[in-house]
Amino acid sequence: MTLASNLRENKAVYTFIGGGDLAAEKVRELPEQMTKARETATKYQGELRETVDKYRGHVREQVRETVGKYRGEAREAATKLQDRVEVKDLPGAAVAYVTHFGTRTVEFIDELAERGKKVVHREAEEVAELTEAKPAPKARAAQQKKTAQSQTKAAATKKTDA
Known part of the structure; x- marks a missing residue:
């Protein structure tokens, strides 16, 4: 088996890739969450200070009594x-x-x-689409050569017909 086929069949590789994809997704969500948190904190900052100052003494008394x-x-x-x-009973609970x-x-x-399998297959499909869309340079050169040869044959055919 080749290294590529071993990697394709390895669950640990897929798990690693899936974990990376999950981490990347969560990192992409961070800026939006930070913006929301900042807006919320700014919105309630003044109210919170007033409320804390107002109830500070009362809360201490309540906490002492309750404790x-x-x-x-x-x-x-x-x-x-x-x-x-x-x-x-502890060993059974631990088990x-x-x-x-x-x-x-x-x-x-x-x-x-x-998740890792999906990422790998999605990437493989994208790579396949890219390689199909752009023919290899050798293939392009061969295609251009064939086109030139067919144009030359067509010109020769016109000369013999005339």
Whole structure:
């Protein structure tokens, strides 16, 4: 097998190309998103400063009261949770999380590989169209030579007919 055919059949190459295409797409979207974020920040900047100054003292009091209230409740909840979780269940939970993460990773890699295949085939089609549109220089020269020869034959035929 040639290097080109090995690369065409390699999922890692397609995944790499798909990842690059996805990254390029996201980079192309950045200027528009930055412009929107800048406009939004400018729009609400004054209002936000006024609101922060207005409620600064009130919020501190509310936070202190709420933290004090829920500190005790959080301790009780943690104690109850400790009682419910058994160490023997942890390996099974870990396996479930790792399996789920692995499945999602494989799905993402497959999506990138499919995207890479589409990019490669799209580029191959564009290259084929370009090569068909422009004949090779040798082919052009041969075509011009044939045209000149046919014109010479036509002129010779006219002379013999006359």
